[in-house]
Amino acid sequence: MIRVWWIGSAGEDAAMTERVRARVEAVFKLPAELCCDASRPVDSLDLRRGQHSSGRILEWLLQSMAAGADASDRVLGITDADLFIPVLTFVYGEAQLDGRAAVASTARLRADGAKPGDPLVAERLVKESLHELGHAFGLRHCVDARCMMSRSASLPGVDAKRDAPCDDCRLRLAERRKRRTP
Numbered sequence: 001m002i003r004v005w006w007i008g009s010a011g012e013d014a015a016m017t018e019r020v021r022a023r024v025e026a027v028f029k030l031p032a033e034l035c036c037d038a039s040r041p042v043d044s045l046d047l048r049r050g051q052h053s054s055g056r057i058l059e060w061l062l063q064s065m066a067a068g069a070d071a072s073d074r075v076l077g078i079t080d081a082d083l084f085i086p087v088l089t090f091v092y093g094e095a096q097l098d099g100r101a102a103v104a105s106t107a108r109l110r111a112d113g114a115k116p117g118d119p120l121v122a123e124r125l126v127k128e129s130l131h132e133l134g135h136a137f138g139l140r141h142c143v144d145a146r147c148m149m150s151r152s153a154s155l156p157g158v159d160a161k162r163d164a165p166c167d168d169c170r171l172r173l174a175e176r177r178k179r180r181t182p
Contacts, residue, residue: 001073002028002133003065005035007057008080008106016106016122017078023126023163024076024133027148028173035075039064044081052081054094054103061101074136075101076129082107092128092152095135098176102132112155127161128152134165138176142169 004021006012017034025032041060044052061077083091083105092109095102109124130148142149145157147166152158165173 001070002030002032003035003073003075004032004129005037005061005075005077006079007040007061007077007103009040010080013117013122016117016125019122020076020078020126020129024129027130027164028133028137029177037064046084049084050082051084051090052079054083054085054091054105057081057083057103058094058096058099058101061103062096065100073100074133076133077101077103078125078129079103079105080107081105092158093132095132097135097140098138099136102129102136104129104132109155109158123163124155124158126163127158130163130165131161134169134173137173139165139169139172142166144168 002024006017021032021034041057044056046053057077061075065075085091090108093104106121106125110121114121127148134149139149141151144150144166145160146162147169148161148164149169150161
């Protein structure tokens with residue numbers, strides 16, 4: 001099970017989060033559901049930077065997962081907060097490699113003037129959500145610039161990706177899932 005959870009401060013764009021949920025379910029071939037919990041992370045803002053620590057959000061997501069969650073469950077937090085990790089100016093998202101939590105943000109995905117409801121923002125969010133969940137399933141960055149697992153340091157890089165893994169990453173994902181199945 002993959003839970004897709006809006007944890008942003010602005011109102012949720014339900015059509016956008018549903019689009020993410022549907023594509024996540026199709027790509028990872030696991031049931032995905034929208035989480036409706038109103039809880040939000042409260043200690044992720046770094047006042048000095050004026051940005052939110054994606055690492056702290058990942059910790060919060062892990063702590064917030066339901067106590068009865070299966071060990072193979074994943075959670076994707078979607079936010080409108082501007083995210084960072086200490087060594088980078090910003091990130092579109094972050095995930096625990098081969099872990100249970102991932103986060104993706106719309107903040108920098110609309111940096112070129114796209115409005116929150118713009119279909120381009122939703123398309124970018126789908127790609128970055130898939131990318132971060134790919135990491136949670138153990139996939140690393142891919143050299144194929146069209147693969148969802150390629151590294152993106154700019155919006156043109158995000159826009160160049162497909163919302164699907166390349167053949168090599170698709171095989172790696174299938175192998176990793178096969179090894180985890182009892």
